[in-house]
Amino acid sequence: MDRMNRRSVIGMLATGFVAFLFSPSVADATSAPVIRAGDTCKKLGRRTTDGSKTFECTKTGAGLQWKRVKATTTQPTTSEVKVLDSSALVAGRSATAIVTSGGRNFAVVLTRTAGGVVAFNRSCTHQGSLVNQSSVNELTCPSHGAVFNASTGAVIEGPAARALTQYPATERGGSIYVTI
Ligand code: FES
Numbered sequence: 001m002d003r004m005n006r007r008s009v010i011g012m013l014a015t016g017f018v019a020f021l022f023s024p025s026v027a028d029a030t031s032a033p034v035i036r037a038g039d040t041c042k043k044l045g046r047r048t049t050d051g052s053k054t055f056e057c058t059k060t061g062a063g064l065q066w067k068r069v070k071a072t073t074t075q076p077t078t079s080e081v082k083v084l085d086s087s088a089l090v091a092g093r094s095a096t097a098i099v100t101s102g103g104r105n106f107a108v109v110l111t112r113t114a115g116g117v118v119a120f121n122r123s124c125t126h127q128g129s130l131v132n133q134s135s136v137n138e139l140t141c142p143s144h145g146a147v148f149n150a151s152t153g154a155v156i157e158g159p160a161a162r163a164l165t166q167y168p169a170t171e172r173g174g175s176i177y178v179t180i
Contacts, residue, residue: 120164
């Protein structure tokens with residue numbers, strides 16, 4: 001092999017090696033190691049997700065190993081909560097309350113309409129400030145002035161673009177209940 005040929009062979013090998021180092025498969029392999037069931041893990045009970053698979057570090061006869069587990073999806077819990085006495089909500093008016101459900105607090109606004117009591121989350125759908133009753137059948141956001149219909153939650157005036165989130169509300173035995 002003459003001098004030129006040797007140089008070009010070395011050049012091709014070097015180029016191929018650099019291309020191999022930066023190829024996507026190698027980059028992926030170095031940045032995101034693949035977990036397989038039965039691989040050794042270090043911390044008992046630790047969970048990790050690899051792609052669509054979830055693994056948990058479990059104790060086996062061979063020591064701590066990754067074991068594939070089914071990912072559990074937790075359904076949001078809903079519950080009916082007493083919010084107000086019926087006498088506290090006059091026809092055509094709105095009242096606010098804090099409802100505790102599933103360990104969380106929700107700011108709620110209720111309105112007595114001709115068709116019964118309706119309840120909405122008070123968070124403005126623009127940027128989340130709490131709306132208040134501003135006039136009969138209107139709720140206004142103090143931050144940027146969005147106005148909502150207190151009976152339907154619909155936007156009357158922007159900048160909010162979506163209606164308030166509604167919750168089921170019922171009334172019985174002199175009490176008003178909201179389900180969140
Ligand atoms: S947060 Fe309510 S209008 Fe902007």
